[in-house]
Amino acid sequence: MTSQATENGTQRRSVPSREVLSQTDRAVNAISQHHHRSRSVKSTALDQQIRASEGEKMSRASSTRHRERSPLRAQSEKQQGENARAASAESSSTTSAIYQQPKMLSNPEVTLLSTALSPLALRVSSPPLSYQVQGSKKPMSLDRMGLDVQHAVIMEDLLYVLLGSEGQYIRFHERYNPSAEADRLSGPEFRLAKGLDPSLRDLTKNLLKLATYRSSVEAFIEIQSKTEYGVVNHALCAAIRHIMKEYLALMSDMEYKMLTSPSFTLNTFHIETMDMARKLTELNYIVQQISRKEESVAEYTDELGTDFDKIMETLKANDGNLNALNNIGISKTTSMITKGGDVIKLLTDRLYSVSGDPASRELLTYLVREASRPYMKMLNMWLHRGIIADPFNEFLIKEQKSIRRERLDEDYTDEYWDKRYTLRKDDLPPQIGDSRTCDKILLAGKFLNVVRECGGVDVSNEIKDAPETIDDPRLLSNINAAYAHANGYLLSLLINTHKLSERLTSLKHYFFLDQADFFTNFMDVAFHELRKAAKNVSTSKLQSLLDLALRQPGSITATDPFKEDISVHMNEVGLTEWLMRIVSVSGLDPRDIAAMQLSTTTPATDKSSERDDKKGITGIQALQFDFKIPFPLSLVISRKTILRYQLLFRHLVALKHIEQLLGVAWLDQAKTAGWARRSRSVHLQKWKSKVWNLRAKMLVFIQQVLYFSTTEVVEPNWSSLMAGISDVNTVDALMQNHVDFLDTCLKECMLTNSKLLRVMAKLMSACKLFATYTTQLSKTLPGIDSEPADADSGAVDKVTKLESILLQYEQNFDHHLKILMDALNYYAATETVVLLSLCARLEVCMISETRNGL
Numbered sequence: 001m002t003s004q005a006t007e008n009g010t011q012r013r014s015v016p017s018r019e020v021l022s023q024t025d026r027a028v029n030a031i032s033q034h035h036h037r038s039r040s041v042k043s044t045a046l047d048q049q050i051r052a053s054e055g056e057k058m059s060r061a062s063s064t065r066h067r068e069r070s071p072l073r074a075q076s077e078k079q080q081g082e083n084a085r086a087a088s089a090e091s092s093s094t095t096s097a098i099y100q101q102p103k104m105l106s107n108p109e110v111t112l113l114s115t116a117l118s119p120l121a122l123r124v125s126s127p128p129l130s131y132q133v134q135g136s137k138k139p140m141s142l143d144r145m146g147l148d149v150q151h152a153v154i155m156e157d158l159l160y161v162l163l164g165s166e167g168q169y170i171r172f173h174e175r176y177n178p179s180a181e182a183d184r185l186s187g188p189e190f191r192l193a194k195g196l197d198p199s200l201r202d203l204t205k206n207l208l209k210l211a212t213y214r215s216s217v218e219a220f221i222e223i224q225s226k227t228e229y230g231v232v233n234h235a236l237c238a239a240i241r242h243i244m245k246e247y248l249a250l251m252s253d254m255e256y257k258m259l260t261s262p263s264f265t266l267n268t269f270h271i272e273t274m275d276m277a278r279k280l281t282e283l284n285y286i287v288q289q290i291s292r293k294e295e296s297v298a299e300y301t302d303e304l305g306t307d308f309d310k311i312m313e314t315l316k317a318n319d320g321n322l323n324a325l326n327n328i329g330i331s332k333t334t335s336m337i338t339k340g341g342d343v344i345k346l347l348t349d350r351l352y353s354v355s356g357d358p359a360s361r362e363l364l365t366y367l368v369r370e371a372s373r374p375y376m377k378m379l380n381m382w383l384h385r386g387i388i389a390d391p392f393n394e395f396l397i398k399e400q401k402s403i404r405r406e407r408l409d410e411d412y413t414d415e416y417w418d419k420r421y422t423l424r425k426d427d428l429p430p431q432i433g434d435s436r437t438c439d440k441i442l443l444a445g446k447f448l449n450v451v452r453e454c455g456g457v458d459v460s461n462e463i464k465d466a467p468e469t470i471d472d473p474r475l476l477s478n479i480n481a482a483y484a485h486a487n488g489y490l491l492s493l494l495i496n497t498h499k500l501s502e503r504l505t506s507l508k509h510y511f512f513l514d515q516a517d518f519f520t521n522f523m524d525v526a527f528h529e530l531r532k533a534a535k536n537v538s539t540s541k542l543q544s545l546l547d548l549a550l551r552q553p554g555s556i557t558a559t560d561p562f563k564e565d566i567s568v569h570m571n572e573v574g575l576t577e578w579l580m581r582i583v584s585v586s587g588l589d590p591r592d593i594a595a596m597q598l599s600t601t602t603p604a605t606d607k608s609s610e611r612d613d614k615k616g617i618t619g620i621q622a623l624q625f626d627f628k629i630p631f632p633l634s635l636v637i638s639r640k641t642i643l644r645y646q647l648l649f650r651h652l653v654a655l656k657h658i659e660q661l662l663g664v665a666w667l668d669q670a671k672t673a674g675w676a677r678r679s680r681s682v683h684l685q686k687w688k689s690k691v692w693n694l695r696a697k698m699l700v701f702i703q704q705v706l707y708f709s710t711t712e713v714v715e716p717n718w719s720s721l722m723a724g725i726s727d728v729n730t731v732d733a734l735m736q737n738h739v740d741f742l743d744t745c746l747k748e749c750m751l752t753n754s755k756l757l758r759v760m761a762k763l764m765s766a767c768k769l770f771a772t773y774t775t776q777l778s779k780t781l782p783g784i785d786s787e788p789a790d791a792d793s794g795a796v797d798k799v800t801k802l803e804s805i806l807l808q809y810e811q812n813f814d815h816h817l818k819i820l821m822d823a824l825n826y827y828a829a830t831e832t833v834v835l836l837s838l839c840a841r842l843e844v845c846m847i848s849e850t851r852n853g854l
Contacts, residue, residue, distance in 0.1 A: 002762050004222065010432075010554060015763075025096065029446060038570060039400045040714060046441065052256070061721055062425060069319060069748075075768070077413045090641050100604075104296065109125075110124060110125055110126060110127070111124070111125045112125075113125060113504060113581065114543075115405065118222060118223075118224075118226045118227075120221075120225055120241070121222045123850075124223065126178055129165050129166065129171075129176075129178070130171045130849050131845070132411060134315075139168040139169065139193075141193075141194075141195055142193055142194065142195030142196050143194070143195035144171060145195075147197055147200075150196060150197055150200055151266060153168070154169060154170070154196065154200055154204055154266065154704070155266055155269060156258075156260060157169050157170045157254055158170065158204065158207055158208075158269070159213075159251065159254065159257055159258070160206065161190065161211045162207070162210060162211050162214065163251060164211075164214070164215055164253055164612065167195040168193075169192065170190055170191075170192055170193070170194070170204070170208070170690075171190065171191055172188045172189070172190060173189040173190060173191050174193075175189060176189055177621030178189040179722070181219075181292075181556070183225065184216070184219035184223075184374045185214070185216055185219050185220060185287060185288075185291050186220075186288075187212035187213060187214075187216035187221070187284070188211075188212060188215055188216045189212070190208045190211065190212075190672060192204060192205075200266060203267060203269075206270060207269065207270055207273065209277070209281075210273060210276070210277045210280060212278055212284075213277075213280035213281060213283065213284040214244075214247065215319070216246065216284050216287050216288075217240060217280060217284060217287060220237070220240070220287040220291075221237045221240055221241055221244070224236065224237050224290075225237045227392075227394075228337065228392065229276035229337055229339055230392035230393075230394040230717045231374035231375075231392065231394070232339055232340050232341075232343050232371055232372070232374055232375050233337075233339050233371075233395055234374070234848065235370055235372075235373055235374050236343060236347075236367060236370065236371040238366070238370065239366065239367050239370035239371060240283060243279060243283065243363075244489060246276070247276055247280070250272075250276050251271075251274065254269060254272065257390070262439055266710075275359070278359055278360070280362055282350075282360050282363055282364065285350070286346070286347065286367070287352060289346055289350070290338050290343065290346060293338045293342070293346065294336050294337060295336075295339045296544050305627075309622070314524035322586060327554060337448065339394045339422070340390065340392075340393075340394025340395060340396075340424075340427055340645055341375065341394065341395075341396050341427040341428050341429045342374065342426075342427040344368065344371060344431075344470060344486055345427070345429050345430055345433075347367055347368045347371060347426070348368055348430045348431065348728070349430070350364055351364040351365060351368055365471065366757045368469075368470065368471060368536075369469040369470075369471055370469075371467050372470035372471070373468055373469060375394075375395070375429070375470065376467060376468055376469060376470055376472075377396075377433075377468075378388075378390055379396075379441070380463050380466045380467075380478075380609045381439065381442050381463070382395070382397055382441070382444075382445040382712060383448075383479065383482035383483075383486075384448070384463045384464075384482055385443060385448060385452070385463075385477070386444075386445045386446070386447070386448030386449035386450075386451070386452050386486070387452075388445075388450075390420075391747060392468070394427070394697035395424075395440060396423060396424050396427060396428055396438070396441070397421055397422070397423065397424070397441070397445060398418060398421070398422050398428075399420065399421055400420055400421075402593060403419055403420045417446070417635050417638070417735075420445055421445065421449070422731075423438055423442055424443075425438075429470055431470050431471070431475060431734055432470075432475070432479070437476065437479060439479065439481040440479055441479055441483075441668045442688075442731055443486070443487070443730070443731070444479070444482045444483040444485075444486040444487070445486075447487055447489065447490040448486045448489070448490075450490055450491050450635065451486070451489050451493055451632075453631070454493065454631070454632055466478055471668075472525065486786070487729070487731055490632075490731050491730075491731055491734070493632065494632065494633065494636060494731070494734070495725065498630070498632065498633050500633060500636060500725065501722065501725060502561075502562070502788070503633060503637060504563060504631070504637070504721070504725075504738075505721070506560055506562040506563075506627075507627060507637070508632070508714075508718060509556060509557060509560065510557075510566050510625055510627065511625060511627075511645040511646070511648060511649040512649070512652065512710065512714050513652050513653075514710075514712070517549055517552075517555055517556065518549045518552060518555045518556070518557045519549070519554055519656075521549040521555070522545060522546055522549035523547065523656075523660070525545050525548070526542055526545045526546075527539055529542060529545070530542075530618065530619035530620040530623065531616060531618060531619065531620070532619050533617070533619070534570050534571075534572055534616070534617050534618060534621065534622035534655060535570075535572065535706045537570055537617075537619040537622070537715065539568055539569065542568045542619075542623075543567060543568045546566070546568050550563045550566070551563075565627055565628040565629070566625055566626070566627055567625070567627075567628070568623070568624075568625065568626075568628045569624050569625070569626050570619065570623065570624075571620045571622050571623075571624050571646075571650075572617075572622060574617045574622075575621070575622055575647070575650045576656060576757065576761040577653065577679075578647075579647065579751055579752075579757055580754060580757060583751075583752050583753065583754050584756065619651070619676065620656070620657050623650070623653060624646045624649060624650055625646070626642065626646070627645070629642070634739055635731075635735065636731075636734060636735050637738070640739070641738060641739060641742055644739075644743070644745075644746060645742065647746060647751060648714075648745055648746065648749065651709070651749060651751060652706070652709060652710065652717050654764060655702055655705060655706040656706065656708065657765075657768075658764055658767050658768050658771070659702045659706060661767075661768060661771035661772065662698055662699040662767065662771045663699070664771070664775065665695055665771045665774045665775050666699070666776055667696065668774075668778050669691075669692065669774065669778070669851065672778045672781070675688065675778065675781060679741075682797060683799045683800075683803070684797070684799050685795070686801075687799060687803050687806060688801055690803075690806055690810070691774060691806060693772070694770065694806070694809060694813065695771070695774065697813070697852055698766075698767040698770060698813065701767070701842065702764075702767055702844060704838070704841040704844070705838070707761075707841070708837060708838045708841060709749045712837050712838075713744075713745055713748040713834065714745055714835065715747055717741050717744050717745055717748075718741070718850060720741070721737060721738065721741040724737045727738075747831075748832055748834050750835075753827065753831075755823055756820070756823055756827065758818050759816055759820045759823060760820065761813075762816045762822065763813065763816050763817065765815075766809065766812050766813050766816065768815075769809075770809050772803075773809075778801075778804060780816060788822070805842050817842070820842070820846070824836075824838055824842075825839055837848075
């Protein structure tokens with residue numbers, strides 16, 4: 001602090017009698033100037049008051065004490081070349097004269113702090129409390145003073161107390177510990193010296209509330225300005241600091257009036273500080289609310305959860321390197337901090353509750369506006385650039401940096417899209433707290449983030465005409481405009497630039513066997529390889545055969561630009577077993593699918609898997625295609641959706657394979673002499689007719705199921721999907737439509753219902769076994785037919801055995817077909833009405849069964 005010396009006009013450094021927390025140089029200079037101008041006036045006015053009550057001797061003593069103890073009076077000035085220790089010694093001697101009660105410190109000193117709590121915190125040590133200082137004179141008892149003298153000394157003490165220091169007659173309570181953060185935030189309690197007139201005591205107690213609130217607010221500013229408390233708290237502290245400058249200016253004005261106006265009384269003091277008292281009361285309420293909020297979240301379990309998430313994210317980001325844990329700052333204080341949207345929410349809630357009070361509403365509106373400026377800056381960066389600039393984790397969007405774009409090829413749960421950016425639902429300001437607005441904010445930034453990673457956003461453009469405060473009426477319109485812009489940009493990027501429709505059409509060719517002449521050629525050339533056990537199949541050989549089939553001249557795939565992205569894989573788990581594991585738990589949950597995918601590359605441990613391993617599956621049963629999808633199309637055609645395509649593909653391939661087996665059996669029976677010519681045995685000829693009839697029923701059944709799955713399930717849903725692509729308005733809706741299309745196909749193809757799945761598996765297994773059985777009989781049937789048909793020959797026994805085996809096949813097939821029909825009728829009435837169409841088609845098999853029974 002500097003003051004103009006009146007004797008020689010030179011600049012000297014003035015050491016104040018007391019150190020005052022959070023005073024600015026400008027405010028102190030103003031108070032100092034008021035003090036020097038009014039020194040003689042004040043002395044005269046106070047002398048007149050004391051002479052009237054106590055006589056000239058007490059008047060001179062009181063006048064001398066009054067001059068020595070003015071709150072901001074400059075002490076004897078020193079030269080600029082004096083060292084800092086001499087200045088501190090003089091200040092501490094003045095402090096000893098003020099604190100009169102005996103205490104432990106005999107020579108208190110003012111020292112400079114090496115480090116401060118926050119950038120604008122006080123860097124000078126706080127003065128000792130009165131009960132800590134020893135060896136000073138006790139002040140004159142108030143009982144020996146008249147009312148006017150009590151009025152003068154109490155008003156002087158109040159100026160000290162209202163600036164954060166103790167007076168001679170107003171002291172901090174012994175319970176108050178200025179080194180304890182909780183005590184500082186609660187504000188000090190005061191005790192008044194005995195003997196004070198009751199009328200002055202009541203007014204003094206009312207003014208002391210202002211001192212308590214002031215100390216609490218100053219402590220809040222100092223604590224919340226720490227770096228880890230975040231930019232919203234920093235902005236709030238800056239706004240409160242501006243109000244505290246007004247408070248200092250008011251105290252300067254009060255001191256000036258006390259020194260210059262004889263008519264200035266304690267009652268006038270109280271009236272003129274009422275407006276500031278209301279402001280500090282409101283500020284103190286906010287301080288206490290934030291403090292209580294921080295205490296309520298300081299639970300150990302919450303802290304453990306926060307730190308665990310941070311540990312897991314750090315390990316993921318560093319590929320499990322434990323040394324990375326040394327670089328993360330996990331602290332209890334950080335996890336307990338109230339910051340960001342939570343602070344804005346608390347201020348806004350308080351604003352709503354005091355909306356009927358104009359003064360409080362104006363103050364809180366100002367605080368909300370100023371505190372939200374850095375928050376809005378982060379929001380605008382996210383909305384208009386897709387970037388999170390949040391060093392203190394206080395924004396409403398949380399980013400998990402451990403989830404990277406490079407992991408999309410392994411992501412079976414859409415983790416990159418669903419979990420890379422998430423909402424902090426507990427820290428949302430009320431202005432943007434409704435679910436629809438939050439979803440728009442989240443998606444707008446997500447969309448821009450994708451476009452930016454594809455090089456489609458110019459991040460150098462400035463953000464113009466964006467609201468800077470959260471109470472700006474343009475806030476919602478800005479969010480809607482940013483969402484529409486980002487959504488349209490990404491939709492255009494996906495549909496037009498990256499040709500989403502063409503990609504989906506290519507997927508339909510390969511996975512739904514649409515115009516699948518290539519697949520017929522592939523099955524023909526790979527027949528011998530696919531007959532092997534799945535673990536013995538050469539994937540590289542199958543890939544070469546598939547490439548030949550795809551490039552076959554005249555094939556629909558020969559001109560497909562995406563044919564290089566298709567590849568062959570072997571799944572070691574059978575389709576039925578795989579689906580049964582999923583639907584027996586909770587339906588087609590993405591996490592279950594991911595777990596199942598992992599189980600295809602790791603040894604299975606459950607009993608069902610062991611049975612499959614012992615039995616083994618063939619190459620045709622393990623065959624599945626995979627498709628490479630580039631970013632950003634991988635957001636729509638993700639690993640999760642590719643898995644659904646693979647399930648449908650394996651289902652259709654299984655039907656195609658059984659249809660082919662039954663077709664081969666029909667051709668074999670038409671060409672082989674033992675089947676084609678009429679048998680001499682009537683029983684054998686009748687048995688042949690039953691075999692042909694059962695084979696025809698099975699073929700009709702398989703063909704009807706295959707036709708239903710492709711023509712009445714896939715095609716209508718596909719048409720709806722493609723029509724929706726041109727009409728869709730949001731990227732999220734496009735992604736959801738795609739997933740819904742696949743889930744609907746899986747459900748209507750009876751792949752998500754455990755009962756239908758089991759019955760269909762038994763029927764398909766019966767058809768496959770019967771086709772294989774009849775094909776094997778082609779070699780033995782001519783020998784049976786050539787034997788004599790008399791009773792003594794073995795031909796009769798062989799025919800009887802054949803009839804018994806055939807009867808078992810018939811009964812098994814008819815029994816499960818009836819169960820399937822009943823189940824289809826039930827689920828068509830309760831779940832999926834489209835199953836009625838399949839019921840009508842399968843009636844053909846039931847009718848032929850009835851005729852055979854007749």
